[in-house]
Amino acid sequence: MQNFxxxxxxxxxxxxxxxxxxEEAVQKMLIAGGKRFRPALLLGVVNAYNPLLxxxxxxAAYAIELLHTYxxxxxxxxxxxxxxxxxxxxxxxxxxDEVTAILAGDALNTYxxxxxxxxxxxxxxxxELIRELAVNGGLNGMVLGQAIDCYFENRPLYIExxxxxxxxxxxxxxxxxxxxxxxxxxxxxxxxxxxxxxIKLGLLFQIQDDILDVTQTSQEAGKLTNNDEQKNSFVTxxxxxxxxxxxxxxxxxxxxxxxxxxxxxxxxxxxxxxHYINRHIN
Numbered sequence: 001m002q003n004f005x006x007x008x009x010x011x012x013x014x015x016x017x018x019x020x021x022x023e024e025a026v027q028k029m030l031i032a033g034g035k036r037f038r039p040a041l042l043l044g045v046v047n048a049y050n051p052l053l054x055x056x057x058x059x060a061a062y063a064i065e066l067l068h069t070y071x072x073x074x075x076x077x078x079x080x081x082x083x084x085x086x087x088x089x090x091x092x093x094x095x096x097d098e099v100t101a102i103l104a105g106d107a108l109n110t111y112x113x114x115x116x117x118x119x120x121x122x123x124x125x126x127x128e129l130i131r132e133l134a135v136n137g138g139l140n141g142m143v144l145g146q147a148i149d150c151y152f153e154n155r156p157l158y159i160e161x162x163x164x165x166x167x168x169x170x171x172x173x174x175x176x177x178x179x180x181x182x183x184x185x186x187x188x189x190x191x192x193x194x195x196x197x198x199i200k201l202g203l204l205f206q207i208q209d210d211i212l213d214v215t216q217t218s219q220e221a222g223k224l225t226n227n228d229e230q231k232n233s234f235v236t237x238x239x240x241x242x243x244x245x246x247x248x249x250x251x252x253x254x255x256x257x258x259x260x261x262x263x264x265x266x267x268x269x270x271x272x273x274x275h276y277i278n279r280h281i282n
Contacts, residue, residue, distance in 0.1 A: 007058040008065065010218040013111045023128040025096050025104040029069050037205075040272050045181025045194065048268040059119035059186050060129050064177050066112035067137045071146070073105040073175075080150060085218055086185055121184065124242040128183050136176035145169025149232065157232045163203060165232060169204025170209075190265075197257055201273070208280040210234045211243055247280045248279045 012027045037062035046057040076083040076091040084094050092101035116130050135141060145168030157165065175198025182191035198218065211234040232245040254277050258266060 001036055003054075004036065004043060004058055004205040005063055009063055011062060011115065013066075013107060017276075020098055021100060022103070022254060025100045026097070026107050028089070028092060028104075029073055029087060030108075031066070032089045034065075034069070034087050036065060037272075037276065038174060040265075041130075041177040041198070041269070042092045042181040042184075043173065044268040045187075045265065046184050047173055048264040049185040049187060054185055056120040059115055060180050060184060061177075063112040063119075063129075063133060064173070064180070066108045066115065067133060070105040070108035070112070071137075071142055072189040073108070075099055075146065075255065076225060079100060080146070086127055092155055093157055119271060125183060129180050132180050134174050136172040140170040141168055141176075142170075145172075150203070152232055153229050159234075159237060162232050162234065162237055166206040166234075167199060167205060171199045174202035174205060175199045197254070200250060200254055200257075201277075204254060204277065206249060207234045207243055207250065208276075210236075211240065211247060211280045214240060244280065251277045251280075 008030060012030060012170055012225045013022050014125065015026070017023075042061045042064060043054060046053050061129075072202045073092055075081055076086050077093055085091060089095075090107075092104055094244055111128060116133065117126060119126055119129065121129070137143070141208055145165055148165045149169055152165075178194035178198040178201075182188070202211050213233065214235055234246060238246065254273070258269060259272060261269065
């Protein structure tokens with residue numbers, strides 16, 4: 001992932017204006033790092049089937065990271081989670097102001113598609129990648145999940161509705177990362193299989209985040225923890241023990257599905273997923 005990190009740092013969004021902090025604010029959360037989990041999924045799929053396309057795939061991986069980072073900036077805003085910490089750093093509305101944070105998020109959102117439009121692929125592939133990112137990150141994906149999450153705060157949902165919430169808010173962008181990797185290497189039949197796998201992985205990822213929210217300190221997590229009491233999290237609705245059981249069941253299913261992948265793909269994804277699939281019990 002070091003080569004991807006170098007690509008990211010060499011393609012940071014830039015601007016020339018009289019604004020004293022805009023450019024710094026737009027770059028701040030990208031430079032702060034993060035797990036780069038979604039880019040790693042995409043690059044793992046590409047590396048499994050056609051390593052020669054990795055250089056071009058960095059554009060798609062970066063676009064996903066840009067969209068994800070925008071979502072975190074907006075998620076932390078006072079109108080949403082009102083969080084003071086993200087990736088171990090003060091959030092943008094704390095460091096600058098709320099307007100700057102909103103606009104920095106907006107900038108990263110649109111820059112994601114600018115980066116993707118410049119990817120060195122055929123027009124057909126670029127359009128497919130842009131569509132996939134937009135569908136899963138926007139109106140009927142991540143933004144919908146965020147809208148449901150905010151609207152039903154302080155109003156407990158049934159567990160099946162919570163799964164719908166987090167399928168949209170978290171899982172779809174993770175699933176899209178895997179599918180976009182398959183699109184890049186022309187594995188169209190594999191794309192849908194990986195998307196379905198990614199939805200399960202995304203739900204597990206969310207359950208784990210909810211578990212870690214009540215079992216880690218803010219310093220350990222790099223963000224504010226114990227902040228979901230009014231939210232429809234898996235822990236607040238199921239309780240910690242049942243959430244752990246749900247995570248264990250889903251983790252077992254994912255490991256079984258991972259074993260069914262061909263050797264090239266299994267090898268690439270296992271390097272990343274073996275740790276993440278079990279992170280709630282580490």
